[in-house]
Amino acid sequence: MTAAGEVVVRLTGITKSFLGVPVLRGVDLDLRAGEVHALMGENGAGKSTLLKVLAGVHRPDSGQVEVDGEPVVFGTPRDAQARGIAIIHQEFTLLEHRTVAENVYLGREPVRRGQVDRRKMEADTKGLLDWLGEEGIDPAGQVSRLSVARKQVVEIVKALSTDARVLAMDEPTAALADHEVELLYDLVGRLRARGIAILYVSHRMREVFDLSRRITVLKDGAFVTTAPTAELTSDQLVRHMVGRSLDALYPDRATASDIGDVRLALRGAGNGRVRGVTFELRSGEVVGIAGLQGSGRSAIARAIWGVEPFTSGTLEVDGEPRRVTDPRTAVRLGLGYVTEDRKGEGLALRQSIRDNALLVRRAALPGGGGRKRSDLAALLKSVAVVARGEHQEVRYLSGGNQQKVVLAKWLAVGPRVLVVDEPTRGIDVGAKQAVHRLLRDLARNGVAVLMISSELPELIGMSDRILVVHEGTIAGELPAGASEEAVMGLATGHGIGEVA
Structure with missing residues (x-):
């Protein structure tokens, strides 16, 4: 040696x-x-x-x-x-x-x-x-x-x-x-x-x-x-x-005038993995969710979307109590979900960009396959997918472009609430900036964005406020620009009770 x-x-x-x-x-x-x-x-x-x-x-x-x-x-x-x-x-x-x-x-x-x-x-x-x-x-x-x-x-x-x-x-x-x-x-x-x-x-x-x-x-x-x-x-x-x-990676946060009505509210919501989850999510804002692995942060996202439904408490969409027991119901209520497993759950890798972009629309909405080709081209252009054409299989795209197709899939159905779990995992710095900009543009157009991320700089740079999950419940809320130490304090249980 x-x-x-x-x-x-x-x-x-x-x-x-x-x-x-x-x-x-x-x-x-x-x-x-x-x-x-x-x-x-x-x-x-x-x-x-x-x-x-x-x-x-x-x-x-x-x-x-x-x-x-x-x-x-x-x-x-x-x-x-x-x-x-x-x-x-x-x-x-x-x-x-x-x-x-x-x-x-x-x-x-x-x-x-x-x-x-x-x-x-x-x-x-x-x-x-x-x-x-x-x-x-x-x-x-x-x-x-x-x-x-x-x-x-x-x-x-x-x-x-x-x-x-x-x-x-x-x-x-x-x-x-x-x-x-x-x-x-x-x-x-x-x-x-x-x-x-x-x-x-x-x-x-x-x-x-x-x-x-x-x-x-x-x-x-x-x-x-x-x-x-x-x-x-x-x-x-x-x-x-x-x-x-590095600062250029994150677009400007929302101002008070950008934030509108409550789109999604959880009140004492729980299932076998989380309990007593209470928060409101408003149009125009990006709210981050932080927490250690196994804390329940992804379980909250999956419950909102009906994969592992809440069994207690209430979930409200635009002020109305709703029962979301499956993803199809979630889509019809205007709830979108970008899974952390892009390749395993978010895309049909051997299908074309076009088919993936229309995947949710076709599966969950009446007449979902009828989107005009010109509309689809404009949609893909809006998310800046770099590819040979809309018929290219997504397995041949870079990780960043695959993630843009996932976002295009949700733009095609116009969600009022979009939950994104690890939206930039495994993609490069330039692609991260593009995804951040897309999420902020969605918020500026009235979508309420709930973002889960393990990368604290990303979470702090993108969020208008941060919810921190510890052992299956919301341990506290932090304002925009909070320190990594404050986030980790709540995530590990040491900061509970210190945040108003």
Whole structure:
């Protein structure tokens, strides 16, 4: 294993074009043993292409790749793998109904006397798991029975089984729940302590600042800077990425004259997961909901929309008590819901942009499929979806553009109340700004927006006021611009009783 701090891989002056269009323009990057190096940039900045050059998927048009100081040319991913480079993709590549060991050694199974040596395969997998400190995973257990976080461990062990010394991790927390992110932090720390060089690609600022020692920024395919993480602020990083400050990510908040009548009111509402929930939501405002994972914040959203209905208290829409027992009823009452699971619940990935934009309208409203093509084109233009056309399948869009299609789906039915859960999870800084602007424009047009977010800067930057959930109930309300400390105080139960 290379000594800590020594350069394992160096990329110098990497360029790459497709059909004459430059995608990478003179990019420099070095990865050191025992160090987490973050790679940042908006979608389209060239991050994915650089990862593919590193992995041997693409050969650069010019520039040099060095491993241990020796120039190399990767003709295939197998060449890169042979030199100790592995990529952990955002989408898992595991076979759910095979064992952990079978996945780790897929295509490279040890053979004894002409048959797969399962005993050796499982023993070697256990050795790697023990080396990582992951003794709770059974090599003979089926992958489908593992949590998302444990599946990610299997992906990492699969890479380590090829003697990887460099791990490129592409959006590793995109599929993880909040409590699982801490497990990944711990795992990254163990990999770093064992001398693995880690290239960490993420849109989440907090993770990048928590984990990395250095950050490299790309913009429009060009190298911008590499700097020690300790010498950068969030605002400086955003400026490097998009050319504008962090404050510019958030549109102006509502004024008193923007806020109108009560659209949604909960009074003592509860079910098996939350209790005594009471608040009002008015047209023209964006109200944030904060809380720790498992606090009940998403349960409130799902109950409002009738997925897990309230069984006590009252829910009022425009001053009238209503009983919302299913999503169809919610839609007909003018309630919209953007789920936190964009790919699993929010979109039909193999259907077109057009079909997704009309999904709710067709399913829940009489004559919902009759929207004119010109109206749909105007709708998609209003949310600035970047695509080849309305018939492109949404699975081929970036995360930011997928989220814009989800919002278009609700704009197509004109909700009076829109509940959004983690609206910018897994999308880049520029796309976040576009989503923030869309939500604020909806509010200015009279929609009442209820926004749940785990990112406190986003919650504070967007909200006209903040409701904080603790152990299934509203612990308190904070005004616009409240501090992160005040939010976390209520979220952890330490600030209860201190806020009027």
